[in-house]
Amino acid sequence: MKPTSFKSTCCYCGVGCGVVVTKESNGQLSLEGDKEHPSNKGMLCSKGMNLHYTVMDQSDRLLYPQMRMNRSMPMQRVSWDDALERTAAVFKTFIKKFGPDSVAFYVSGQCLTEEYYLVNKLIKGFIGSNNIDTNSRLCMSSAVMGYKLALGEDSVPVCYDDIEAADVMYVTGANPAWCHPIIWRRIEAHKAANPNVKIICVDPRRTDTARSSDLHLQIIPGTDIVLNHAIGRLLIENGYVDNEFILDHTDGFQAYCEKVMQRTIAEAAELCGVAKADIELAADWIGQSRGFLSFWTMGLNQSVIGVNKNLSLINLHLITGRIGTPGNGPFSLTGQPNAMGGRETGGLANILPGHREVANAAHRREMEDFWGSPVEIGSKPGLTATEMFEALADDKLKAIWIINTNPLVSMPDMNAVESALKKARFVVVQDVSNRADTVHFADVVLPASAWLEKEGTMTNAERRITHLPKVVNAPGEALPDAEIIWRFAAKMGFGDSFNYSSASEVYDEYVKVTAGTSIDVTGVSHAVLQQKRSVQWPFPAEADTFDQKNNNARLFTDHQFYTPNKRAQIHVVDDENRSEPVDEDFPLILTTGRIRDQWHTMTKTGRVARLNKHIPQPFLQIHPTDAAKRNISDGQLVTVRGRRGEVRVKAQVTEDVRPGLCFLPMHWGKILGSNGVRANNITSSLVDPRSKEPDFKFSAVEVSLYQKP
Ligand code: SF4
Known part of the structure; x- marks a missing residue:
C-alpha cells in the first residue's frame, strides 16, 4: 500500500494551523505544516509538529465503556448499549423527579462543531434545559460579551492577513510567543521586513513576547483599564481620534471623554506602575499608525472585570475608527481549536445556534420549530461552568456529563470542585484518555475517538472553518463523540430527531439554522470544505458568486454594526479591580x-x-x-x-x-x-x-x- 496524505487542522490552539498527515504503508504517521493553508502557510509550532505522536501512542486510551453501580466498586467493562441505557435511565429518573434542570452537559472547545450542535440540540431542544456550558467559559466568554456589547454580536472583525497590513501591534494580557506561536511568527516576520512596525506588550510578566517587543508596559495586575483609559485620553488630547467615524458610526463618545479625563496620565502611570512617558509613547505609536491591531487572551478575559477590560480595549478602536479596514481592529485570540465553532452552534448556557439568544422569545420559537422540539426552550440561561459544580455540591444538580474536558485540573477553586464531583449523584465522563483526572470520579466512562479518528469541522480564531477527515480507526470500542450523542438521544426516546449516520449529515442540518443570520454558512458543507480546504464565515449559499476574500475576510467594512441602530457602542466602564484583596496574611x-x-x-x-x-x-x-x-x-x-x-x-x-x-x-x-x-x-x-x-x-x-x- 502506498503512503496516503490527508489534510487536517491542528487540534490544539485557536490559530487553527493546517497540517498534512501522511499515513505510511506500515500504519505509521508523519506530519508537516500545510503550505497551502492560509492561516499558517506551512509553519507549525512545537506542539503542532508533534501532534501525530498523540495518536500513535495509545497506551493510556480508554478502550471500552465502563460503569460501576456505586463509587466504592471498581469500574466494570460493559457494552455500549448497557452504558447508554443505564445513563438514559438515570437521566430520565432525575428529569421526572426533579425536572430537566437536574441534569447538565459540560463540554469543551475541543469538541467539533457537529458534536457541539448535537449536545446543544439534545439538552435545549429535547430534554428542556439550558444546562450546557463549555470550558470556553473559562477562556473566551469575556471577549464574547465585550464584542456583543460593543459591536452587537460575538464577531471577531479581523483576519490573520491584517497582521501584514498593520504597523502597531498592541498585545495585551497575552503571550503569543508561547501560546499562539504561529501568529507570533507572522508578527515577527512582518516586523523583520518592516522595521518601522512597533510591538507594544502589556503584561505584568516579562514573557518572551515582552522581551521581543519595542515597548513593554509591565503593569500592576488588574490595572489594564486604567492604562487603556489613559491611552484613550491621550488619543483624544493629541487629536488622534476619528471624529467623522465617531459621529457617523458610534454612540457614547461624550460620556467616554468625561470618564477618561477623570485621571491624569501621571495618576494612571502611578496606579499602573509604569512610566508616564511609556504610556505617552504607546499612545503616540497607536495614534500615528496606519494599521492598529490589538491582540489579547486570558490577561483580559480571565478576570472578575473581564468584560470591562475588553470594552476598554475595543473603545480604543472605536474612538480612532480603527475597525473594518485592513490592518485595523480588535483580535481576541482563542485558546482552543473550536471555541469559535462552539459559540456558533450555541454551545453556551445563554445562547442558541446561529448567535441566537435564549433570552429572546423569537429566537427560541425559531429553534423549537426548526428542531420540532417536544418541549419549550427555557428563557433563563442554564448553569455556567462554575455554577454547575456549585450546584452539584448543593445537590441542586443531580447528574453531569463531561465531554472532552478535565475540570479536575482546569476549574478554579479545585478543592471545591473535587468535593462537588465526589458528592455528585451521577457523573458521566466521555473522553479519550485515562490521564484525565476527572475520569476517576465517574460512574460511567465512555471512550471517545481522538483527533484523526473521526470526521468533522472546526472554526479558528479568524472565523475560518476547516474540515478534519477520519484518517485512522479508533482503538478498541471508542466511538466518535457525535455518534455517542445520537445513540444516547435514541435511548432517551428522541431517535426520530437524531437519526443520523454521519457527521456530514449533522453539519448539513446545522448550516440550515444559520440562514439569514450574521454567521450564515449555508454555502458550506463537508464536500465544499474538502474542495476549498477552508472558508471564513459568513459564507452564504450564494458565496461562490462573489469574491470571498474581499467580502468576508474582515467584518464591518461598511461600518454597519450588528447593534439595533447599526452603530458601535462605546461603553463607559469603571477602572477599579474587584479581585479578592491582598492583605497581611496573603500579601x-x-x-x-x-x-x-x-x-x-x-x-x-x-x-x-x-x-x-x-x-x-x-x-x-x-x-x-x-x-x-x-x-x-x-x-x-x-x-x-x-x-x-x-x-x-x-x-x-x-x-x-x-x-x-x-x-x-x-x-x-x-x-x-x-x-x-x-x-x-x-x-x-x-x-x-x-x-x-x-x-x-x-x-x-x-x-x-x-x-x-
Ligand atoms: Fe497548533 Fe496552535 Fe501551534 Fe498552530 S500555533 S501548530 S494551531 S498549537
Whole structure:
C-alpha cells in the first residue's frame, strides 16, 4: 500500500494551523505544516509538529465503556448499549423527579462543531434545559460579551492577513510567543521586513513576547483599564481620534471623554506602575499608525472585570475608527481549536445556534420549530461552568456529563470542585484518555475517538472553518463523540430527531439554522470544505458568486454594526479591580498561565517525550525582593498558600515578574503533576458578573519555605 496524505487542522490552539498527515504503508504517521493553508502557510509550532505522536501512542486510551453501580466498586467493562441505557435511565429518573434542570452537559472547545450542535440540540431542544456550558467559559466568554456589547454580536472583525497590513501591534494580557506561536511568527516576520512596525506588550510578566517587543508596559495586575483609559485620553488630547467615524458610526463618545479625563496620565502611570512617558509613547505609536491591531487572551478575559477590560480595549478602536479596514481592529485570540465553532452552534448556557439568544422569545420559537422540539426552550440561561459544580455540591444538580474536558485540573477553586464531583449523584465522563483526572470520579466512562479518528469541522480564531477527515480507526470500542450523542438521544426516546449516520449529515442540518443570520454558512458543507480546504464565515449559499476574500475576510467594512441602530457602542466602564484583596496574611498576587510546550491539562502534550523536555516540572516565579524577604533561594521548595488551598513547588527567583507578583503554570494536575502541584487549588472562584468567566489571574497568596510536617 502506498503512503496516503490527508489534510487536517491542528487540534490544539485557536490559530487553527493546517497540517498534512501522511499515513505510511506500515500504519505509521508523519506530519508537516500545510503550505497551502492560509492561516499558517506551512509553519507549525512545537506542539503542532508533534501532534501525530498523540495518536500513535495509545497506551493510556480508554478502550471500552465502563460503569460501576456505586463509587466504592471498581469500574466494570460493559457494552455500549448497557452504558447508554443505564445513563438514559438515570437521566430520565432525575428529569421526572426533579425536572430537566437536574441534569447538565459540560463540554469543551475541543469538541467539533457537529458534536457541539448535537449536545446543544439534545439538552435545549429535547430534554428542556439550558444546562450546557463549555470550558470556553473559562477562556473566551469575556471577549464574547465585550464584542456583543460593543459591536452587537460575538464577531471577531479581523483576519490573520491584517497582521501584514498593520504597523502597531498592541498585545495585551497575552503571550503569543508561547501560546499562539504561529501568529507570533507572522508578527515577527512582518516586523523583520518592516522595521518601522512597533510591538507594544502589556503584561505584568516579562514573557518572551515582552522581551521581543519595542515597548513593554509591565503593569500592576488588574490595572489594564486604567492604562487603556489613559491611552484613550491621550488619543483624544493629541487629536488622534476619528471624529467623522465617531459621529457617523458610534454612540457614547461624550460620556467616554468625561470618564477618561477623570485621571491624569501621571495618576494612571502611578496606579499602573509604569512610566508616564511609556504610556505617552504607546499612545503616540497607536495614534500615528496606519494599521492598529490589538491582540489579547486570558490577561483580559480571565478576570472578575473581564468584560470591562475588553470594552476598554475595543473603545480604543472605536474612538480612532480603527475597525473594518485592513490592518485595523480588535483580535481576541482563542485558546482552543473550536471555541469559535462552539459559540456558533450555541454551545453556551445563554445562547442558541446561529448567535441566537435564549433570552429572546423569537429566537427560541425559531429553534423549537426548526428542531420540532417536544418541549419549550427555557428563557433563563442554564448553569455556567462554575455554577454547575456549585450546584452539584448543593445537590441542586443531580447528574453531569463531561465531554472532552478535565475540570479536575482546569476549574478554579479545585478543592471545591473535587468535593462537588465526589458528592455528585451521577457523573458521566466521555473522553479519550485515562490521564484525565476527572475520569476517576465517574460512574460511567465512555471512550471517545481522538483527533484523526473521526470526521468533522472546526472554526479558528479568524472565523475560518476547516474540515478534519477520519484518517485512522479508533482503538478498541471508542466511538466518535457525535455518534455517542445520537445513540444516547435514541435511548432517551428522541431517535426520530437524531437519526443520523454521519457527521456530514449533522453539519448539513446545522448550516440550515444559520440562514439569514450574521454567521450564515449555508454555502458550506463537508464536500465544499474538502474542495476549498477552508472558508471564513459568513459564507452564504450564494458565496461562490462573489469574491470571498474581499467580502468576508474582515467584518464591518461598511461600518454597519450588528447593534439595533447599526452603530458601535462605546461603553463607559469603571477602572477599579474587584479581585479578592491582598492583605497581611496573603500579601502577594498569584497569576496562572501556560508554558510553551504544554497545552491545557497535558492529557495530550504530556504524552510526548520531546515536549516534556522543555519544562519538565512546575515552578513558581517570584521576584528577588519578595524571595529575599522570605529567605527563599532559587530552586528551593516552597509552599504557596491561598485562602482556598495550597501547593508545594520549586521556586524560580526571577525579575521576570513584578515585585508583589508570583506566577504558577496551570497545566499540572494530580495524575500528571509532580507532588500534586495543582495551581487551581489556589485560584479564586470569583467570576465576572456578566461573562461568568473566573478570575484566574488574580489570587491573594503567601509564599514560604516548605517545612516538612
Ligand atoms: Fe497548533 Fe496552535 Fe501551534 Fe498552530 S500555533 S501548530 S494551531 S498549537
